[in-house]
Amino acid sequence: MSVRETVESPRAADSVASGAFEMVVGLEVHVQLLTRTKAFCRCATDFGAPPNTNVCPVCLGLPGALPVLNEHVVDLALRAAIALDCEIHPVSIFARKNYFYPDLPKGYQISQYDRPLATAGRLTTDATGETAASTVRITRVHIEEDAGKSVHDRFAGVSAIDLNRAGVPLIEIVSEPDIRSAAAAGAYLRALKQLLEYLEVSDVNMEEGSLRVDANVSARPVGASTLGTKTELKNLNSFSAVERALDAEFARQCALLGAGQRVMQQTLLWDAGSAAVRPARSKEESHDYRYFPDPDLPPLLVDRARIKRVRNDLPELPAARKARYRETFGLGAYDADVLTAERSLGSYFEEVARAHRDSKTAANWVMGEVRAALNARRLEIDRFPVRPADVAELLDLVASGTLSGTAAKRVFALMAETGDRASQIAAREGLAQVRDDAALREWIEQVIAEHEPEATRCARGERKLLGVLVGFVMKKSKGRADPKRVNQLLAERLGV
Amino acid sequence: MSISLDEVRHIAALARLGISDERAQLAAEELTSILAHMQVLTRVDDERAAGSDTDGKTGMTLRPDLGPPIPLLRAPAFFAPEMREGFFLVPRLATHEDPEPSP
C-alpha cells in the first residue's frame, strides 16, 4: 500500500472565506525528564550511546523482569505539575497501554491513564507583538515511559531497533482546546518550554526529541459553542512547524466545511517538505489499547510532605526573574524579556553582569554578540567555550580603554573560535588600543598626506570632514587607535 | 451472549495471533461457552464492591535515581533472533516501505 495518499482537500478552497470559521486547538506535549536513570530500571538515560547498550532485563522486556519506579521521576513530574498550577492527586495509577510495535519491548507502554498524577492546571502566556496575553487550561499532567527507536533507513529491507531510549521517563502535558490561532499555539509552546527549562525538568530540545508536540485541531463557525470534528497532527518537529501545520490544516478543514463536506477524524502527519498533511496510517488499522491498571505497580501515593518539599525546592520562575532583572539590574522590559526567555542565557548574563558591574553593557553584549555567536555555531550556551568570566574580562578591557569597541568585537570572535582569554588574544593580535601620541601623530601625518584635499577643506572650516579623517586614521591603525585621542590630535593639527 | 467469528478474528488480530478459520470457529464456541459461566458476575452488587480499589492499600515503594544497571550476563546478541551492528532487526514496516511509483 502506498502511504502517499492524500487527504481530501477541495480545490474550491479559495472561494471559501476561512474568516467564517474559528480555529480550536489543544496541544499534547511529551517531555523527556532529566533523570540519571530510566523510569522503571537503573539503566542510564544518556543520549547517543551505541545501540542497545543502555539496556537491562527490565527495559528489554525479558521474561520475568519487573518495573520499579524511579523516585526522581515523581519529583520532576510534580515540579512541572505544581508550576502549572495543577491539582495533585494523592493517589494515581499506572496503566498498561497495549499495542504491538517492535520498539515497544513489553508489548505495552506503562502510562498513567484514568488516574493521572495531576489535573486542572493552567499556563499563562504574556502578550507578544502578535498575540494578546492569555491563559490556557491544562487538562492533565501524567507520567509514562518512552519507547525505543525504530530506524528505517539504515539497512535495506529491514527496520533496526535500538532500545536505549526504551523506558526513559516522560511526562505528557495535555492542554484544553483553549488555543485559537497558530500564533497562540506558538506562544503557549514557547512559554511552556521556558517554564520547563527553568524548572530543570527537561532539556526541552526538540531536535533531540526531548520535547515532542502533537496538536488536535478543529474548525467551527465563528460564534459556535460546540466543537467541530478534530484531526490530530503529528510529526511536528519545531514550533514553526506546529504553526505552519495548524494554519495549513485549518485552511483544509475550512475548505471542506465551506464546501458542505465533513472533516474526518484521523491522525495526520505534517510533511514539512510539501507543506501539507497526509494520513498517518492505513484506515483499516483499528486501535484498541485495552488499558488496565498495571498489576506490577501498586498505586503511586503522593503525600502532602512530598508536595511541600517539591514546592519549596522550586527554582525561580520566569516572571519572578524578569521582575528581578528590571529591579536589580535596571534593565528595560524588552531586555528583561530577551534575557529570561531561556534560563541558561539569563544565568549567563547574571554572571557577566556580576563580574563586570556595568549590567547594561553586559546585557547588550549577551543579547548581541553572545547570542549571535551561539546562533552562528548552533551551540547550546552550556557548551559555548566563552564563559561569562571571559566576557566580563573583555568588557573590563573596553571600559578601561585598553580595547576599542571595534577591537573588542574582533577579540570576541577569536575567543569564540579558540576559547582563549581576551587579554591573551589582544596581546597576540596587537589589538590593544594605541594611545601613544607619537604613534598616533605618525598615522595622522600619513592620512593628511594621502587625503590632502579633504584635510585642506577641513582646515578651512568644513568641520564635518574631521570625522571622515578620523575614520581614515582608524582604518590605518587597523582599529587600534584610540578614536577620542585621534579626534583631539587631528583637530589640534588642523587648527579647528 | 455469544461471540461471533468476526469478533474472534478481531481479537486475534489485536493479539497478533494468526489463527485458521477452523481454529477461529472453535475459539468462538469455546469463548462463548466459557463466558456463559461468567454471567453470575452480573449479580454483583456494584455499590457494595465499589470504591475499594485503592482505599487503604499501601502505595508503591520508589527507588533512588541511581545505577548501576541490572547486569545482563549475556549480551543481547546471544538471545536475539537477528542483530546487526548492535540493532535488533525486524522486517520493514509496511508504512515505511518505499512509496510505490505512481502509475
Added chain:
Amino acid sequence: MTETGFGSHSPEGTVAEIRASVTAGRRSPRDIVDHSFARAAQVRAGADGLNAILWSDIAVAHNEAAALEPRLNGPDAPLLAGVPIVVKDNIATVGSPTTCGSRILAGYHSPFEATAVSRLRDAGAIAVGKTNLDEFAMGSSTEFSAFGRTKHPLDPRLVPGGSSGGSAAAVAAGITPAALGSETGGSVRQPAAFCGIVGVKPTYGRVSRYGLVAFASSLDQIGVFGAHVDDAAAVLQAIAGRDGLDATSSDAPVPDYGEYPPTLRGLVIGKPREYFPHQLDPRIADLCERALDRCRELGAAVREVSLPHTELAIPVYYIVAPAEASSNLARFDGVRYGLRVTDHGLRGMYEATRSSGFGPEVTRRILLGTYVLSAGYYDAYYAKAMRARTLIATDFDEVFRSGVDVLFTPTTPTTAFAAGSRTDPYQMYLSDIFTVTANLAGIPALSLPIGRIDGLPVGGQLLAPHFAEQRLLGVARLLEHSLGAEAHR
C-alpha cells in the same frame, strides 16, 4: 515408593537431616547431588519416564556443589546447606534454560536470575534441575507442556496436577526434598494434593516475583513444595522477604518459620460451608472431618463459617488471569529473543511466531483475555471482575476479623484424574475451585496430605490472614504429626 529417595522416612532424607549431615561432614554436597541424580534415574524422571524434569546436568550440579563446600563450616552454615532443589521452568535461572514449557522459549537461556533462586543459592541449596509445567503455568494437569505431559508418580495414566506438576512429581518421587513452583490459582497446592506432598502459596508480596515469568501478575506468587511441612518451611524461610526489584514485594518482617506452638489450644479453625457443598465426594469430606477431629484433639475449636462470594471466584479468576496474561505474553513477539517465524512483513512475523509458538490453552487464554479487555467489554467483564474480587477478599477479612485464626477446606474436589479426561476447558478450570480464592484475596494457603482414596492422595487446605505463614505452618506441622502415617493411607 520413596524408600531410597529424599523426603522419605529413611535417615538423611529431609532438609534438616541433609543440612545436619553435610555440615557435620558425614556427607559431601557432591554425594547429595549424586544421590539425587541416581534417584531421578531410578524413577525415570526425564522425558522417557515421568517427564517431570526438563533439564538437568550432573556436571553443572557438581560445580555448584563444589562452589558450596567452603561455606559449610560448622553451625554458621547456611539454612539449606547441601540441599538439592528443583525449580519450575518458568523461574529464571542462569546456566540452564528457562522455557516456561513453551515452544516460543525453547532453548532460551535467561541472562539474569530470579531473586528466589539467588536466595536459595545464598542459603546453600543446589539447583539440580528445571521442572515441567503447563505452558506458561496455564493449566491444572501439566498436560499442556510443549515438551509433553508429566505423569503421576503413582500411576502414569494419571496427571500429577498442575501447573507445577513437574516439581510436585519430583518431590513426590523422592528426587529432591523440596522444590520451587509457582501459583496463580492453585498451581502448587493442587499438584501437592494430587501427589501427596506439602505445597505452600505464600502471601502475595511475601516472595519476590523478580525472575518469575509472569502469567497473571496480580495473582502470581512463587510457592514451595516439601515432602514435609518442615522442608517447605525451610525453603520459604530462605526466599521470603522484601526485594528492591519487585515493587509488589512486601517489607513486612519475616518471622522464624521453624517456630511453632506445642498445641492448638485457643486456636479457632473456620470451616467454610461453601467449600463443603453437598455434591462433594463424601470420602473427601470424611478425610477432612478426620483431620478436623485431630485439630480438636490438639486443642483447637472448629467453627462453621461462610464466605458468601465464593461462587464468584472461578468466573473472576478466569477473567482477571487471562486479561493480565494477554498483556504479559505480548512480549513474546519474536523481536528480541525466543522463537521467530518469518512470514509476510512485520505483521506476518508477529502472527506466525505467536501462533506457532503458543499452544492451544495459551492461545485460548490470550483470546479470552484480549476479549474481556477490549473496547466495549471492559466494564462488563474486567471492571466487574475486579469489583467482585474485592468482595471475595472482604469475605476473608471479615471471617478472620470475627475471631477465626485459620480456615480448613479440601484442596481439590477430586483426586488426581486421568490424563486426557478433561477436554472441556471449563471443567478443567473447576479443578481450581477451592484454591483460586487465596490467590484472588492474596492470602497465604497450604495443602498437606490428609489421607488417600483408592490409593490416591487427598489434600487438606489451610488458609490464613495476610503474612500469617508462621501460624499456617505451625498448624500444618501439628496436624501432620498427629496424622502421622495415616496421611498417606
